[in-house]
Amino acid sequence: MKRLLPLFFGMALFLASCSDDDSVIDGGVNGDGQEVNLNEPINDFVWKAMNSWYNWQKESQNLDDTKDDIKNDYYTFLNSYNDAEDFMYQLCYKHWSVVGDGNAVDRFSWFIEDYEVQEKAFQGITTSFGIRYQPVQVTNDGDVILYLEFVSPDSPAFKAGMKRGDLISGLNGTSINTSNYSSVMSSLSDNTVTFSIAAIEGNSLKELDSKTITRAVVADNPVHFYKVFEDVGGKKVGYLVYNGFRFSYNDELNEAFAFFKSEGINELVLDLRLNGGGSVETTAFLASMIYADAGTDIFAELIFNSKHSGSNGAYNFSNTLNKYNAEGDSEGQEPINRLSSIDRLYVLASGGTASASEMIINGLKPFIPVKVIGTRTYGKNVGSITLYDSPGTDFRAKSTNQSHKNAMQPIVFQIFNKSGESDYTQGFAPDIEVKEWQYWDNILPFGDENEIVLKSALDDIRGFAAKPESIKRRTDALKLDFDDPEQKFEKEMYIHANFFELP
Structure with a gap:
């Protein structure tokens, strides 16, 4: 298991002055005849x-x-x-x-x-309960449940016995409904929360148990799960649940593709439903693993504002990847396990599929067909760098100002594929639409062949339309939006200092 990564290699940039002339003209005095401090x-x-x-x-x-x-x-x-x-x-x-x-x-x-907390968050290190959830209104009376999309291994929720597919009907002893939704959900920002675990019985929700959980440090390996289905219409299908483009896990990602390569898969299903993005460099490495026939062609081009047009450049497909140790230092390179046995890609997607995840779709489109299954993606074709308060050192160091730990993460570039395409601010529409929340009472584990979104991909590979009617679909279910405090600013796409070819 990878040790915690305390350093972030995202671009640290700052300027002592950014006008055409670094000096500031002394404007004399203010209206009271005094110099402004x-x-x-x-x-x-x-x-x-x-x-x-x-x-x-x-x-x-x-x-x-x-x-x-x-x-x-x-x-x-x-x-x-x-x-x-x-x-x-x-x-x-x-x-x-x-x-x-x-x-x-x-x-x-x-x-x-x-910025120290944020740098850890970029690598999946957070103080959290370790859950991802989706709120859904499930009855005409306004009852609301949260179904668990994901429980992080070794997290407080995992240790309490919670798992993907569990139904949460209440928080801190209060049942959730459309009338109290905002106030009850706000308790998820607390350090300790009691979760009411429920089940559906007929048309009613029944509380089965409760779990009181306190936040703790959680480190997520984004390479969450992978397996091979041996016979799907006569094909071997690789399946990977990948939850974040975290560069400190490049070697774990490469190991998954070594397994796929050794198994001789014919199709690949990439599950990015919970992947809000991350490192552009890691995204290029993943694309290289997926499609070897791209050689070292252009995967993505980055365009900055006119002041930094000299930084415009590209990430290419590659035969090697960069490795980083737990301290964030480079450990050299290793050969990428590139697949030469597939000629299309299936992506399982949701509204949480954003930025670097969408970049995989856009960047591979000029090379192979990419079929999206699930719901429309988020729509983020721009990326950021971290700006630190460190005048005089250009962008090569973190903040030297000891009076605060503030920093900024502004958008500084737009990203394009080899064909110059970048028009997906409304997200990518699914080729096969499957609304997972309409199956809220039957959310199966990752890798279960009957899990509804995965099943739709496997059925398409078999050559016949998905048959969701074999699993009860609750068409009256209404998806509700909520800003998860544990996933704040997760839809990110950032670049490393080495993109700028530092001396």
């Missing part, structure tokens, strides 16, 4: 870093290059915001938190309270 120094970092790297810098009026020309005016502007997070979002171009999600252009940039 900077009361919010962190805002200076926020503005300058965003001015330099933000993808929509030219569209944001407050990031205009002339904004810091006159020191007094610039400092007065910075001092007008006493919250650095709010300031960053105000600088963004039509950020969802400012204009509302329906009118947003930037749905993804965010402010980081503690």
